[in-house]
Amino acid sequence: MTTFSETNVTHPAPHRTHTVLNQSVPRTDVNEFTLDTVLSEGVRRHDADWATAELTDIGELVGSATFQHDAELANTIIPELKTFDRWGNRIDEVEYHPSYHRIISAAVAHGAHTSAWADPKPGANVARAAAFMLFAQIEPGHSCPISMTNAVIPSLELQPNVAAIWKPRALSRSYTPELDAPGKASAIFGMSMTEKQGGSDVRANTTVAKPAGRGGPGADYLLTGHKWFCSAPMSDAFLVLAQSEGEGGEGLSCFLLPRILPDGTRNIFRIQRLKNKLGNKSNASSEIELDGTVGVMVGEPGRGVRTIIEMVARTRLDCVLGSASGMRQSVAEAVWHARHRSAFGKVLADQPAMTSVLADLALESEAATVTALRLARAHDEDASEQERSFRRLATAVAKYWICKRGPHHAYEALECLGGNGYTEDFPLARRYREQPVMAVWEGSGNVIALDVLRAMTREPDSVAAFDAEVNLARGANTVLDAHLDRVRRQLGELAGLDPADAQRRARTVVESMALALQASLLTRFSPGAVADAFVDARLGPDRSHEYGTLAPAADLQAILSRA
Structure with a gap:
């Protein structure tokens, strides 16, 4: 009996069912900074040109196939809660895949967390924002603890x-x-404020803090209660809110809670479970229980919200940065695919319908990035009082609008890849699940809109500063001028309404303000083809609800050349 292994037998030739053709090549080993015209222009424009060399290094790192593979691993081999060790000791640890640690280690090494605090100077927050955005573009989950570490400093x-x-x-x-x-x-x-019964209404918190001694600012307290959301529970320390008791002062106060106590023992920090989230898979979010947990009071007793709001304000800025970086990833992947795949006899990117969609997505991305970097510059140490007033209102306005635009933008980009985009093998499915978190965290839409109203009432200088900023573009475009007039009218009307009516109008006015800010900044800083197309598409009489409906006169190639 003969077999195929015998040398004198002729083997059958293998038959291939098909050859893979017309698929886009992997978008790897590219420099995400030098390819990002809008980001690199913004860095130069806002006094951070001194950071170009390091940002170029970061761009090469995050664009590498190795880093992208780590991002994939960190989101597919997700964090796992280890409540006990093998011997039954309570350890309350979360185990991450090594890829996650490689990513966050690189972000820290490049200062994406606190470089602007370590070396404050003109453009420092712009450089830090650009670094943060480059890392978040490829792997957004780790940017949550990176953001909180940056934001904790002023508190x-x-x-x-x-x-x-x-x-x-x-x-x-x-x-x-x-x-x-x-x-x-x-x-x-990390930071943990919300509880089951209150959510955004943190004054409904029931966690109690009892002084270990006399109490008061800087003193030790023992905290007992629960927290409904605690992201990045393996952080070294957290700011939390609790109801303080005793002669040191009563009321909702802020406390620093370390995981490891000064004597080297572990603080009581019981991780009840990890949240099963829609996206943001690489970043563990948890429910925790405190039971006589040691915390140090930060700030004045009863002024916990005022203390921790310093941290919240910075994380809200990072939500804008994160949404903008997600838009950049969506545009980059969609354009790359369309330039490497053909249909009906043409490259996809040259098909007029697709060209219009890609250009519109690029407009949204550019508007978000230009706005994000302008806000970052307003957070630098040399900011004037007017700049501080501007950022107080503009950060909330941008957080509301840009973060809400993120999910639909990601979906439309995903659709550009067709069926491939809907699979988890390509990054835009992950991005689509990721984008909503920036709109939810640090204040969902209604919370942010109400915060804008609060700022207008309590800090009227912020309204004047915002108005001054957006009107720097007045006279360049009649459609924009008409919208600026509309915003002034809306703000005036809002000031005369009773609280209930003002709340009902809040979203409408905040949206108008956001579009005014974006259109003004693009008119001042971006090429005319970009600014004019954005104003027509978002403010003009023929504006539409969907992407890909740009005016016939729009210079699509000029817009796409920047993507």
Whole structure:
């Protein structure tokens, strides 16, 4: 009996069912910074040109196939809760895939967390924003603890004895994932405010803080209660809110809660479960229970919201940055695919219908990026009082609008890839699930719209500063001028309404303000083809609800050349 293994037998030739043709090549080993015309222009425009070399290095890193593979691994081999060790000791740890630690370590090493605090100067927050956006473009989950570590600094500085210990650790460029590593000199921060019964209404919190001694600012307290959302529970320390008791002062107060106590023992920090989230899979979010957990009061008793709002304001800016970076990823992937695939005898990107969609997506992305970097510059240390007033209102307005635009933008980009886009093998499915989180975190739509109303009432200078900023573009476009008039009229009408009517109008006015800001900035900073197309598409009489409906006169190729 003969077999195929015998040398004198002729083997049958294999038959191929097909050859893979007309698929786009992998978008890997590209420099995400040097390819991003809008981002690199903004860095130069806003006094951060000195950071170009490092941002170029970051762009090469995050555009590499290795980094992209780590991003995929971190979101498919997701964090796992380890409540006990093998011997039955309660450890309350979350185990991440090593890819996650490689990503966050690189972000920390490049200062995407606190570089602007470590070396404050003109453009410092712009450089930090660009670094943050480049990392978040490829892997957004890790940017949650990166953002919170950046945002915690102004709250820490309200309590000098606490800042003296923790600020140097937050500014460190090293990353050590183990909580109790010997000699650990760095720290990643988290924040936990919401509880089951209150959600955004943090004044309904029931967690109690009892003083371990006399109490008061900078003193130790013992906290007992629960937190409904605690992201990045393996952070080294957290800012939390609790109802303080005792002679040190009563009311909702802010506390710094370390995972490891000064004597090296573990603080009581019981992770009840990890949240099963729609997206943001690489970043563990949890429910936690506190039971006599040690915390140090930060700021004045009863003024916890005022203390932690410093942190919230910065994380809201990072929600804008994160949404803008997601839009950039969506546009980059959609355009790449369309330029490497043909249909009906033409490259997809040259098909007029597709060209219009891609250009419209690029317009949205450019508007978000230009706005994000302008806001970042307003957060620098040299900001004038007018700049501070502007950023108070404009950050909330941008957070509301840009974060809401993110999910539909991601969907439309995903559709450009057809069936491939709907599969988890391509990054836009993950991006589509990721984008809603920026709109939900740090204040959902209604919370942000109401915050805009609050700012208008309590800080009228912020309205004047916002008006001054957007009207810098007056006279360049009659459609924009008409919209600027409309915004002024809406703001005036809003000021005369009773609270209930003002709340009902809030979303309408905030949307108008956001579009005024974006159109003004594009008119001032972007090429005419971009600005004119955006104004016509978003403010003109023939504006539409969907992407890909740009005016016939729009210079689509000029817009796409920047994508």
